[in-house]
Amino acid sequence: DIQMTQSPSSLPASLGERVTISCRASQGISNNLNWYQQKPDGTIKPLIYYTSNLQSGVPSRFSGSGSGTDYSLTISSLEPEDFAMYYCQQDASFPRTFGGGTKLELK
């Protein structure tokens, strides 16, 4: 199985700040990396697919990058609605696996 390790697990930040969340795979995943946002009510919203492609309707302040085993999600200027949990997920191989999550909190 491919293990996905996210860091940090918790990220205190302020409105307007630029933040980056990292995701490392235990082996190369050839850019087959997706990002999701989960709100406290459990709603899960897809953000980015195949490393850097924004899902429809996702604001342009979100961006993704990476290659090989190392990937990242960047939010250029935090808005109030961005404070949530974020998960990465690989679909390079089965079983599909998720990172442990990053909680983006208001500082």
Next chain:
Amino acid sequence: QVTLKESGPGILQPSQTLSLTCTFSGFSLSTYGMGVGWIRQPSGKGLEWLANIWWDDDKYYNPSLKNRLTISKDTSNNQAFLKITNVDTADTATYYCARVHYGYNPWGQGVMVTVSS
């Protein structure tokens, strides 16, 4: 607009079989390339992928639960199903279904399942 909604028993006892239904609209599981996946999340914990099923009835399971999982579909009624046999308290979680489309997109709202005696 693509939507998915999960339904389940709410609560069941250890050793019973959990049956979940995902009812969707806006796409067809008889269309080439389409798929549905199941993912679960214990309270306060992360996401665990369970299984995928595709338009051609190809199926993949999480090997950590493989012998207990069965995924299936009813294309006529736009539904996908997941059964988990011999449940125990560790299966208590919110269960999500999602369309397999550039990752999982979109997701249902989730259904909470509690295993308790």
